[in-house]
Amino acid sequence: MLRKLLLLPALATLSVAADPALGIFDASSDIGNPSRKGQATFTNSTYRISGGGANMWAKQDALHFLYKRASGDVTITADIRFETAGGDPHRKAILMVRQSLDTDAAYADAALHGDGLTSLQSRETKGDNTHEIQANISAPSRLRLEKRGAYLSMWIAKSGEPLTRAGGAMKIQLEGQYFIGLGVCAHNDANLETALFTNVTIEGGEQKLISTLETITVSSTDRRVVEVFNSHIEAPNWTPDGKHLLYNGGGKLYKIPATGGAPEQIDTGFASRLNNDHGISPDGKMLAISDSTREPRSSAIYVLPITGGTPKPVTTKTPSYWHGWSMDGKTLAYCAERNGNFDIYTIPVEGGVETRLTTADGLDDGPEYSPDGKYIYFNSVRTGRMQIWRMSTDGSNQEQLTFDDANNWFPHISPDNKRIVFITFDKEVVGHPANKEVMLRLMDFATGKVTILAKLFGGQGTINVPSWSPDSRRLAFVSYQLLP
Secondary structure, eight states: OOOOOOOOOOOOOOOOOSSSSGGOOOOOEEEEESSOEEEEETTTTEEEEEEEOEEEEETEEEEEEEEEEHHHHEEEEEEEEESSSOOOOOOOOOOOOEEEESTTTTTTEEEEESSSSSSEEEEEEOOOEEEEEESSSSOOSSEEEEEETTTEEEEEETTTTEEOOOOOOEEEEOSEEEEEEEEEEETTTOOEEEEEHHHHHHHHHHEEEEEEEEEEEETTOEEEEEEEEEEEOEEEOTTTSSEEEEEEEEEEEEEEEEEEEOOEEETTTOOOBSOOEEEOOTTSSEEEEEESSSSTTOOOEEEEEEEEOOOOEEEESSSSEEEOOTTTSSSEEEEEEEEEEEEEEETTTTTTOOOOOOOOSSSSEEEEEESSSSSSEEOOTTTTSSSEEEETTHHHHHHHESSSEEEEEEEEEESSSSSEEEEEOOOTOOOOOEEEEEEEEEEETTTTEEEEEEEEETTTTOOOOOOOOTTEEEEEEEEEEEEE
């Protein structure tokens, strides 16, 4: 589901700029809907950024931001000055790392104010209040924001002097890919303020994320590469005829021969922000997708023909993340957040009233129908760690199936109803993040024995949705690598 962010290790991954007019950056946009639209340009080695917005403080920000994606440890450095003197004393020109472009996102910045005040600011988690550490030097000409692990620090220098650490560090946990760049906030929503950034550098050990779509034969544990992608892909489904795999990437859905070959994009109409919760109806004629294209930009479930077409809405409440299809094709099972709690729900495929099946505190996720139609399998954290559970399809008779000292997610039942596969994270891992050491494990229903099918670098996106071959002999999954 779309609670899935990449967690990358210590060295930074920096994206490649898409527009030379923006220098080393990819794009710019307003954050928080300032009344006056900002802009960013790059000419003669100078970034000129004009931004509006009432403030960057408390629980929300409004500014103009020029950015690219990065991950891991990184530093961004620039000479900064305001284009004109005067103006609001609290206007800000900033170097920033930011989890998302949401107005209340976790972030840290090195901020030069209009009156010379310079501070390290941060919001530790989404929706938190902003805090700052004010430097004891006013109006520096050069700033650096440095990220090392979860700690952010600021460096400053007067003209002609070397950079020195400005003081204490602040801790925020940016997960996976984040945004890094330059920004301006007017501190007065009626105004636009402009700052000039020169000698801009971003430094980090560059790495590339490689996604490998694989299959594994259960009897031998032999793995076979279907295709290697120089991009992030996720969550393969196997088509009922055994000939193709579906996967998502970049908000789109694709089909590829199970033996490898050229991918083909599936037409999903307006839906262009698909997450990794998608699957195929038992008769092989329909697709269920989870997409956040439409307002309020929160995941909703849709169905459409497997050949592509205009998605038909199923859920009206969001967020909702598809995971299972009943064997008669009439009902969908999904995870949804309602009133601050994630639980398992079902709904007719035509839409209508949703039925809540779980009520335990904490997260219940990954519901999938058994091939005999008797059970819904799911994962739940209700006993402390994430474990595999099952229940009758009406929500009764909920029983725990795994009891180990790890975190087990996303149970998928083989079509012959003899085995269940799930992904296992270390006991210290919270959630189901990407780029972790994980295992694919099998439980045999006849014996209850759990065995390791594969160890790999993966996690989020590896095996989120049903991915057994129709003959129950193989599984499809995605592994990842971080390469120089």
